[in-house]
Amino acid sequence: MKALLVGEYREGKLLESTYELIGFAQQANAEFELFLAGDKDQLPQVDSKVYLADAASVGEYNPTVHKQLILEAAEKAAADTIVFVHSSYGWDLAPRVALALEAAQVSEVVETTAEGYLLPACNAKLRRSVKATTGKTVITLQAGAFMAAEPAGTPQVEELSLDSASDIEFGGYEQAEAGGVDLGKAEIIVSAGRGVGKPENVEMIQALAKALGGEYGASRPVVDAGWAPHDRQVGTTGQVVSPKLYVACGISGAIQHLAGMKKSEFILAINTDKDAPINEVADVLVVADIKQFAPALTAKLEG
Amino acid sequence: MNILVCIKQVPDMESRFKVDAKGTWYEESDLAWRMNEYDEYAVEQAVQLKEQESGSDLTVLSIGPARVKETLKKALAMGADRAVQVVDDAAAEKDPFQMASVIAAFAKDKGFDVIFTGMQSQDRGSGQIGVLVAEMLGIPALTTAVEFAYADGAINVRRELEGGLKAVVTAKTPALVSCQLGLNTPRYPTLPNIMKAKKKELLEVPVADLLSAESRLTTLSLAYPEKKGSAQILEGEVADLVDQVIGILKEKTAVL
Numbered sequence A: 001m002k003a004l005l006v007g008e009y010r011e012g013k014l015l016e017s018t019y020e021l022i023g024f025a026q027q028a029n030a031e032f033e034l035f036l037a038g039d040k041d042q043l044p045q046v047d048s049k050v051y052l053a054d055a056a057s058v059g060e061y062n063p064t065v066h067k068q069l070i071l072e073a074a075e076k077a078a079a080d081t082i083v084f085v086h087s088s089y090g091w092d093l094a095p096r097v098a099l100a101l102e103a104a105q106v107s108e109v110v111e112t113t114a115e116g117y118l119l120p121a122c123n124a125k126l127r128r129s130v131k132a133t134t135g136k137t138v139i140t141l142q143a144g145a146f147m148a149a150e151p152a153g154t155p156q157v158e159e160l161s162l163d164s165a166s167d168i169e170f171g172g173y174e175q176a177e178a179g180g181v182d183l184g185k186a187e188i189i190v191s192a193g194r195g196v197g198k199p200e201n202v203e204m205i206q207a208l209a210k211a212l213g214g215e216y217g218a219s220r221p222v223v224d225a226g227w228a229p230h231d232r233q234v235g236t237t238g239q240v241v242s243p244k245l246y247v248a249c250g251i252s253g254a255i256q257h258l259a260g261m262k263k264s265e266f267i268l269a270i271n272t273d274k275d276a277p278i279n280e281v282a283d284v285l286v287v288a289d290i291k292q293f294a295p296a297l298t299a300k301l302e303g
Numbered sequence B: 001m002n003i004l005v006c007i008k009q010v011p012d013m014e015s016r017f018k019v020d021a022k023g024t025w026y027e028e029s030d031l032a033w034r035m036n037e038y039d040e041y042a043v044e045q046a047v048q049l050k051e052q053e054s055g056s057d058l059t060v061l062s063i064g065p066a067r068v069k070e071t072l073k074k075a076l077a078m079g080a081d082r083a084v085q086v087v088d089d090a091a092a093e094k095d096p097f098q099m100a101s102v103i104a105a106f107a108k109d110k111g112f113d114v115i116f117t118g119m120q121s122q123d124r125g126s127g128q129i130g131v132l133v134a135e136m137l138g139i140p141a142l143t144t145a146v147e148f149a150y151a152d153g154a155i156n157v158r159r160e161l162e163g164g165l166k167a168v169v170t171a172k173t174p175a176l177v178s179c180q181l182g183l184n185t186p187r188y189p190t191l192p193n194i195m196k197a198k199k200k201e202l203l204e205v206p207v208a209d210l211l212s213a214e215s216r217l218t219t220l221s222l223a224y225p226e227k228k229g230s231a232q233i234l235e236g237e238v239a240d241l242v243d244q245v246i247g248i249l250k251e252k253t254a255v256l
């Protein structure tokens, strides 16, 4: 494999996930070079070539222009595999690059195999093994699936530039309002998932959190439906927590939720589905209807 | 305004999946089917846009076997004007490149101003088809939308990034938007609208009329993941479960 790794910058900073790309390439024993649309004062520590486009001129998000630059870097690097992180940057850009290269794209790779790649299917209940039948392949790596490389070394920089118009205009970033609860500090978190069924039942979860002396949290659908405020959301697009006890109530365990809570010391899950992927990280999985179990546990703790 | 929404029918993710005889996909019998969650937001946004821009026309398209008609009917009941089933009994064997080629071939000469897709499908989750369709048609793709606005020929979207950050992006129509969870509140079809939907046009197009692309990706196998963790599984009467859980929390954690 001859890989071109596409790292990420955001708000002027190199993202840590760039080292997961390097870790992937090292683990695959691949020759690799990097492409970055970033800043020359913010380079990854790595002994390899880095094709660098200055974000001040090409933007941090500008898929039309980044695509052209990546194609140029891929050509120079004679890469057969272009590697992205499966992130908002990667899943936006990868199909554009794949189509231009007439390459197959393999999304959300969790493992490499002798023939190809393994990917999750059906909310990680199944694993799919796939093989590209094209000369070049574009892949995106599931965040956290590959061990990050240790920062070490000095890159050799080759600057790329492109003066071109884009059909997408970037108007800046918006940060979620600060304030609200900092779940990161809580020692006990009891979270409500879609399995609670209806908004009134979130109160049951709050009552259990109170009886245990902790905070309540929520999965994304509960927040999206307006049953709980956004500052309660746990996951990649919410808060990352690591309490002593995390109780997942009616939460299936999608990767984006797991990324927010899997470092908890002890994980108790209550779910009617014994096969729910939450059981990959849970210490105990109680197979029960949360509407019966939560009030019963609360009553016992209070009684 | 001429609008297209691409929707996929997927199994309920709480199903107990079985691998099929070929060993490359899941067994389709005994599954409950529904609209891909991300696509519900796409349909809702399209209906809202149609309501905003008078004289709009909204087509929904789904590639798949006869069962996808049920999902198309739901979209009609939510407010689409017309549904197109691209009839394909072997849709599950096609790769994202082929699926996108089919959609692009359908859309190419129809002058859609806005195309909506979900950001990913729940069963396969490649997250590719929307962007590929836009690239094939040569129009901008705005992905991962959590807010959408249209005015004067321009689409303004908030893209959701990681950790609570959003990016503000704009493109002129024609353009494609891929929809993320929470973009809006998808409506439930009302009974009168379900009745009205029965009279709406539901066209069938054979996939062979639209497909010329060769597959670029082969599925070798589908299997259960090797279990990484080993949760202790507790089953039984709720009262007993409560006692057991309290016992475990006392023994294994310092919180009680």
Ligand SMILES: Cc1cc2nc3c(=O)[nH]c(=O)nc-3n(C[C@H](O)[C@H](O)[C@H](O)COP(=O)(O)OP(=O)(O)OC[C@H]3O[C@@H](n4cnc5c(N)ncnc54)[C@H](O)[C@@H]3O)c2cc1C
Pocket: A192, A193, A194, A195, A196, A197, A218, A219, A220, A221, A222, A233, A234, A235, A236, A237, A238, A239, A249, A250, A251, A252, A253, A254, A255, A256, A257, A260, A270, A271, A272, A273, A276, A288, A289, A290, A291, B014, B181
């Ligand atoms: C880019 C991106 C970012 C995302 N970010 C986040 C994030 O930050 N946080 C997040 O949570 N999600 C996030 N998601 C969404 C994520 O993929 C899942 O859709 C979501 O986590 C599912 O939430 P859930 O488990 O509550 O619901 P579901 O997946 O619908 O699961 C409900 C569970 O409840 C169980 N259940 C049903 N009834 C009962 C009952 N009576 N008693 C007990 N159990 C029951 C079911 O068996 C099922 O396992 C993101 C997705 C994307 C694409």
Ligand SMILES: Nc1ncnc2c1ncn2[C@@H]1O[C@H](COP(=O)(O)O)[C@@H](O)[C@H]1O
Pocket: B006, B007, B008, B009, B036, B038, B039, B042, B061, B062, B063, B064, B091, B096, B099, B116, B117, B118, B119, B120, B121, B124, B125, B126, B127, B128, B129, B130
């Ligand atoms: N069979 C299909 N028919 C119509 N649209 C589809 C189909 N499969 C996927 N799509 C669309 O493409 C989006 C992304 O799917 P995927 O690339 O499979 O993750 C979905 O949210 C749908 O909008």
